[in-house]
Amino acid sequence: MMQADTVDRVARLLAQAQRVLFITGAGVSADSGLPTYRGIGGLYHERLTAEGLTIEEALSGEMMARRPDISWKYIAEIEGNCRGARPNAAHRLIAAFEREKDLVCVLTQNVDGLHAEAGSRQLIEIHGNVHRLRCTDCMQARQVPDYAGLQIPPECPRCGGTLRPDIVLFGEALPAGAVARLEHVLESGLDLIVSIGTSSVFPYIAGPVMWAARQGLPTVEVNPGDTAVSRFVEYRLRMGASDALHELWYRTHPREPAED
Template sequence: MTVRAEGTALARLAGLVGDGGVVVLSGAGLSTESGIPDYRGPTGRSRNAEPMTYQRFVGSEEARRRYWARSHVGWRQIAAARPNAGHRAVADLERRGLLAGIVTQNVDGLHQAAGARQVIELHGGLDRVVCLSCRERTPRADLDARLRAANPGWAADAGQINPDGDAVLTDDQVKGFRVVDCHSCGGILKPDVVFFGENVPRPRVDHCFALVGSARALLVLGSSLAIRSGLRFVARAAELGLPIAIVNQGPTGGDHHATLTLDAPLGPTLTALTSVGPRDAGAVGSGTRAAQ
């Protein structure tokens, strides 16, 4: 049943985390307090957005032009984002030796910016660019400078920024934008992230499964678990009989596997978690609901 039990819920979560060996699985909801919208959560500004697919990107020069024009604008918001209280709390838990690792579905790099070190970027990172021919990886900042040089005087204001840094622009705004290729081999450049229709590299998936397999518990933060990419790790933890805690605003696709669920804002909840001992709960802020 569902009960209002702020202190009890936080005490249970603190006890689970305080025993150590926890793997964190984070999603877009953890970054909304940094100003980055999510796809399915409360901010939901991009729910009707049509993400770029790998097939369209590699198969159409015009699709690449549209993507890079939109991403060139949206990258400014991603690059300017700063870690919020939730990211800092996760980094603090890692510094205390309570985490076995962090698997993030986010591509914004905010876990690392907050000081976390053991981070697996399941879907890659927007701060890097990869050549699809020679596989050379270069910093996104370098590409940004090259695109600015290739498009002098080009400017566009976006009415909306999507979670992957994709800005919504009109056809007229995109028209005339010049794309640059790999400076080493002339190949197609792509952000070093996993597009829809593209598989996460198998070694990366295996690494995440191994991490879950050696964990004592799984803590899901800010993920709706609506797609298999993250849900599979929750399912594996359930198969292994691991305690599973989920902190998210709204229901998730993994709630039926969970030992504990908290419907609560991530920043205040995780800050409260780091301020109490593993067996001693304080107040966690009004509105928190725990299912047990």
């Protein structure tokens, strides 16, 4: 099937579907200038930190508990390199689809908060959000726009304990609440699942696609390359996220989406 024909078919599917799950990864934020290798860790692909650690070791739950200064050093450096990123067309158009359907839920691995900034409300941030901090002692939460001016590692203003980003570090379990929300969305019924910009290497990211394929539900993958779910999906768009969402929107909509 020609790529243009596939885009047309997916556009019709998306127009007809009222309950859609978008699964997104770092490729969705690539057009916002963020790295695509493991999202926030992309700046350290195939190189060690100054301490001779892999980024997985430096950004592990064990390191945050034992040496928060090391974990925070690299979290802050990565955040600084990504600071100022804004939602791109992919984020904005996914949010626009949400405003016109019964349910559009976004399951994202990204911790950059750009889906929320673009207006997505039914959002499962399975790896957390780098702009939310919480105290490792009293658990009080705090929202910050960025890390400018933060003492590293930052102290909790309430109890003096160490604050940490509310993200899933290497070796840590997924947040139970986010997992429960995903299970509820799947059980409540869907018309379409669209995987965008993710290699789908994690079982909880590939799982919903595989589940939908077994159920006979339409599945779509948007990714320039091959991934763990490519051979299982019904439709493949070998495109970048922003280009694909732009094409899908304008095949069924005569104008720009309305602002939230």
